[in-house]
Amino acid sequence: MTGAAELFESTANGAPAGIWSAPGRVNLIGEHTDYNDGFVLPFAIQQRTHVALGTREDGRIRVVSTFDADAVEVGLAELEALFPARRSDVPEWATYPLGVAWALLRATGTDPASVTGVDLAIASDVPIGAGLSSSAAIEGAVAAALNDTWRLGLDRVALAQVGRTAENEAVGAPTGIMDQMASMLGRADAAIFLDCRSLEASVIDLGFADAGLQLVVIDTGVKHSHATGGYGERRASCERGAAIMGVPALRDVSVADLPRAEQLMDDETFRRVRHIVTENQRVLDTVTALREHGPRSIGDLLLASHASMRDDFEISVAELDTAVEAAMAAGAVGARMTGGGFGGAAIALVAHADVRRVMDAAAAAFAASGFAAPTMFTVVPSAGAGREA
Ligand code: GLA
Numbered sequence: 001m002t003g004a005a006e007l008f009e010s011t012a013n014g015a016p017a018g019i020w021s022a023p024g025r026v027n028l029i030g031e032h033t034d035y036n037d038g039f040v041l042p043f044a045i046q047q048r049t050h051v052a053l054g055t056r057e058d059g060r061i062r063v064v065s066t067f068d069a070d071a072v073e074v075g076l077a078e079l080e081a082l083f084p085a086r087r088s089d090v091p092e093w094a095t096y097p098l099g100v101a102w103a104l105l106r107a108t109g110t111d112p113a114s115v116t117g118v119d120l121a122i123a124s125d126v127p128i129g130a131g132l133s134s135s136a137a138i139e140g141a142v143a144a145a146l147n148d149t150w151r152l153g154l155d156r157v158a159l160a161q162v163g164r165t166a167e168n169e170a171v172g173a174p175t176g177i178m179d180q181m182a183s184m185l186g187r188a189d190a191a192i193f194l195d196c197r198s199l200e201a202s203v204i205d206l207g208f209a210d211a212g213l214q215l216v217v218i219d220t221g222v223k224h225s226h227a228t229g230g231y232g233e234r235r236a237s238c239e240r241g242a243a244i245m246g247v248p249a250l251r252d253v254s255v256a257d258l259p260r261a262e263q264l265m266d267d268e269t270f271r272r273v274r275h276i277v278t279e280n281q282r283v284l285d286t287v288t289a290l291r292e293h294g295p296r297s298i299g300d301l302l303l304a305s306h307a308s309m310r311d312d313f314e315i316s317v318a319e320l321d322t323a324v325e326a327a328m329a330a331g332a333v334g335a336r337m338t339g340g341g342f343g344g345a346a347i348a349l350v351a352h353a354d355v356r357r358v359m360d361a362a363a364a365a366f367a368a369s370g371f372a373a374p375t376m377f378t379v380v381p382s383a384g385a386g387r388e389a
Contacts (some may be wrong), residue, residue: 003066003123004050005389011071012119015053018148020194022140022385023048023211024126025133025182026215026347027338028191028206029298029305030283032313034176036238036276037197037251039283042178043206043381046341049124049137050388051097053145056117061101065122067093074098076112079105092171096138096263097122099170099297101146103162108152115150127375129223131337133346135171136179139163140385148387156184156384157199174235175340186384193287197251197260204290211334212352214368219375220319222343229284230342234272234313240275241265250276279305299334299349306336306346315341322365323348323374330361370376 008016023044030040058078062073072094074082078103082090090098097120105112120142143159146152154162163180167173170257177196185192190203203312226232242250244265245257253261255277262270282301289297306324310316320337327335327348335348350358359376366374 003125004121007064007066007123008054008119008121011121012054012062014054014373016054016121017031018145018387019050019052020141020145020148020385020387021048021050021135021248022144022183023186023382024137025179025186026379027178027182028288028347029279029301029336030178030308030336031279031305031341032234032238032315033164033195033279033283034178035174035235036242036280037249038276038280040178040194040196041191041204041283041286042182042185042194044182044381044384045132046382047126047132047137047379049126049134049141050147051141051145052121053149054119055149056119058117059113060117060328061098061120062118062189063094063097063120063122065093066124067122072098076101076105076115076117079112082083095170096166098137098140098164100139100142100162102170103142103165104146104150104152104154107158107162107165108154110150110152117236118146118149120145121183127219129344130217130219130375131224131339132217133183133339135161135167135177136183139166139180140183144385144387158182159301159385160184171227173225174232175226182384184384186382188383189381191354191381193283197249204287206290206295208295208381213295214350214352214355214378216327216348216350216355216358216376216378217345218327218330218348220317220323220343221372221374222317222319224340224343226340231317234315237269237281238276239273241269244269249281255281271312271314275308278308295349296333299332302334302336302349303328308335309341313341317343318369319366319374320344320346322369322371323362326362326365327358330358332358
């Protein structure tokens, strides 16, 4: 049982017709590069969101979840009136599944009267607000379930785009495509090297286990939201920088162009641009290093990425810096904050024998700084969204 099946059985009639799931993700490297048409290297993790689905005859969609005691139910024909401006009586968690249903119908030009009503029960073990894409996991699982049930025939890339539309337009977070693509395309023991302009994806072997390494997540517990504040401001700075450079996106600016960029823009915009440009290069360098020398060779790239986010993009927080420093001092191969920033989690690549030491060191450093204790666990690169039963 997945939790979703039990929730379904206790809230709807009978057993579900099927169960689908989608994972959260960790981004190994390539932060804030996705909406700049650049490169990212995320992998799906073992923590997943499960959706149990049953059909119903009345053309309505009803969602229940482990996030909230109350069910939310609307007619499929009413979805068009709910979004993009979310009606205030729809609780935030429900905008993810209902937003996916809305975006899926719209993307495929499907008349809501032509598809069956559904009951959805959603259960997730992806930590919320940790920067591990709990939202993309909900979107991916619901998109896969409805795509199959409604026989819409969308492929995984199209389903990732539906998830992003829900996130951008129904939830209102101006995010890129990375999280949904990672959740859809993930593979065991591998990362997804994604070109966010062409959406071309390649599978890159990580080989953590063979190299005797583990990936430790240090969740600071500092909550963030990308629907408000800093994330959108960073995105606006990047767009300003691209306009000043006369290119469609910062993807089109190279490291060699940076001296010219520095002449043309104010210091803050330049530092935002420098993060994106150097981070894109670090993703390419990481892919080369993984292919040629294996995962023990990427530590310096992870650290350089963190320093760039801390100093140039300014999206780190004291807890994330403390986690990275403590992990490195305890012998990690490399470490950086992961995800959108302003809170969430850091990752550390650690030799198997040092995992306990790194976790103890991070816990001690947090205590010494007066921060609340972090939540720590290891993650395993895992498969993407799909039908479970
Ligand atoms: C969040 C967004 C992604 C990406 C990252 C930063 O996770 O959802 O699209 O921009 O932040 O790399």
